[in-house]
Amino acid sequence: MKVAVVKERRAFERRVAASPDTVKRMVDMGLEVVAESGAGGEASFADDAFATAGASIAPDAATALGAADIVLKVQRPLIGDEAASDELRYLKRGAVLVGLLQPLRHPAQIEAYASAGITAFAIELLPRITRAQTMDALSSQANLAGYKAVLEAADEFGRAFPMMMTAAGTIKAARVLVMGAGVAGLQAIATARRLGAIVSASDVRAAAKEQVESLGATFITVDEAAARTAETAEGYAREMGEDYQRRQREKITETLKRTDVVICTALIPGRKAPILLTEAMVAELAPGSVVVDLAVEAGGNVEGSRVGEVVTTPRGVKIIGHANMASRIPVDASQLYARNLLNFLTLLVGKDGKLRIDMDDEIVRATLLTENGMVVNPALVPSAPADARASAS
Ligand code: NAD
Numbered sequence: 491m492k493v494a495v496v497k498e499r500r501a502f503e504r505r506v507a508a509s510p511d512t513v514k515r516m517v518d519m520g521l522e523v524v525a526e527s528g529a530g531g532e533a534s535f536a537d538d539a540f541a542t543a544g545a546s547i548a549p550d551a552a553t554a555l556g557a558a559d560i561v562l563k564v565q566r567p568l569i570g571d572e573a574a575s576d577e578l579r580y581l582k583r584g585a586v587l588v589g590l591l592q593p594l595r596h597p598a599q600i601e602a603y604a605s606a607g608i609t610a611f612a613i614e615l616l617p618r619i620t621r622a623q624t625m626d627a628l629s630s631q632a633n634l635a636g637y638k639a640v641l642e643a644a645d646e647f648g649r650a651f652p653m654m655m656t657a658a659g660t661i662k663a664a665r666v667l668v669m670g671a672g673v674a675g676l677q678a679i680a681t682a683r684r685l686g687a688i689v690s691a692s693d694v695r696a697a698a699k700e701q702v703e704s705l706g707a708t709f710i711t712v713d714e715a716a717a718r719t720a721e722t723a724e725g726y727a728r729e730m731g732e733d734y735q736r737r738q739r740e741k742i743t744e745t746l747k748r749t750d751v752v753i754c755t756a757l758i759p760g761r762k763a764p765i766l767l768t769e770a771m772v773a774e775l776a777p778g779s780v781v782v783d784l785a786v787e788a789g790g791n792v793e794g795s796r797v798g799e800v801v802t803t804p805r806g807v808k809i810i811g812h813a814n815m816a817s818r819i820p821v822d823a824s825q826l827y828a829r830n831l832l833n834f835l836t837l838l839v840g841k842d843g844k845l846r847i848d849m850d851d852e853i854v855r856a857t858l859l860t861e862n863g864m865v866v867n868p869a870l871v872p873s874a875p876a877d878a879r880a881s882a883s
Pocket of ligand 1: 623629632673675695697698728730755758764
């Protein structure tokens with residue numbers, strides 16, 4: 491069976507879905523790997539490194555994809571008139587496609603996979619069970635995004651993060667507030683602490699308090715009772731009511747007066763991200779403060795943030811809206827993502843090197859979007875239970 495890896499062509503994307511390490515492992519599994527020339531260029535994986543690991547190098551995407559039984563992608567393929575290149579057109583009927591396919595945001599594309607006879611898997615729909623942890627691309631990428639968000643903030647910040655006592659005077663430690671203490675937020679806290687900042691954090695889920703405190707940051711509680719019911723069975727946050735949001739804003743506004751940098755990471759699966767910082771709240775920050783909106787592509791946590799831009803407010807606060815933060819650290823993000831996909835592939839490929847789609851496996855069932863020309867995922871089929879739909883992103 492042939493596995494194809496191609497260059498990612500969507501805006502802001504620098505990652506690639508395989509690494510020399512995972513190519514070697516796929517070859518050991520009895521798979522043939524074909525990589526488009528330049529596929530790993532932005533992640534510093536040269537064609538030579540892929541070839542040494544056992545891949546053959548195809549001159550272009552059409553050649554690589556046309557031969558493939560399995561296609562590994564980071565982003566969903568370009569379709570129709572989205573760009574100069576229609577990647578889906580090159581895939582043969584019956585090919586398996588695995589990637590971060592964003593099924594709820596782009597349902598029409600899922601229909602297109604079905605019509606093209608593609609068997610598509612959305613890796614972000616993995617259930618959060620122990621067995622799936624090695625495949626959990628949302629976590630591997632969010633972790634790096636949280637790290638990079640702090641470095642981007644430090645870069646835009648005109649001051650230092652650590653306290654420094656020098657002969658010329660003392661520099662005060664920066665005060666960082668992290669909103670949303672999931673995977674990205676916890677890494678942001680750890681990174682800001684390592685840089686010497688004084689860190690506080692807030693989250694709607696009660697479980698976050700202990701995790702935040704274990705990293706040496708202060709937890710800001712909005713409503714203890716509400717926090718206890720804010721977590722879904724899957725470990726994600728629920729959308730909070732108006733009253734909670736109002737109280738959260740009041741509480742955070744008090745903190746903003748003493749804050750230099752805010753990192754916002756809050757997401758609600760399948761929904762628009764909650765607004766955590768209104769324009770009035772951003773105005774509470776001192777000139778020179780920096781806000782990072784990691785949720786900018788999901789609608790944004792910060793009023794005034796713009797995808798792919800650094801906006802400076804009239805008061806001189808910078809709002810960083812970089813798209814696809816994980817891809818700004820493309821080597822490690824690709825290494826980890828490639829490993830996630832490799833681990834997922836072990837579910838789809840039998841010991842004989844042949845494809846085996848086992849619908850009794852809950853990981854396969856949860857991630858499979860289309861099969862035999864039909865959309866089959868319960869999160870996308872209207873008659874499915876609402877719970878299943880809410881857990882998709
Ligand atoms: P996420 O990316 O969906 O959201 C980021 C954070 O934003 C979450 O902590 C969420 O509670 C928070 N949030 C949402 N609305 C908010 C609001 N209005 N105000 C403040 N914060 C808000 O979440 P995530 O990072 O993917 O992870 C959520 C949890 O799942 C974490 O505790 C994580 O450790 C856990 N997790 C478990 C597994 C597993 O395999 N068991 C794997 C990955 C993550």
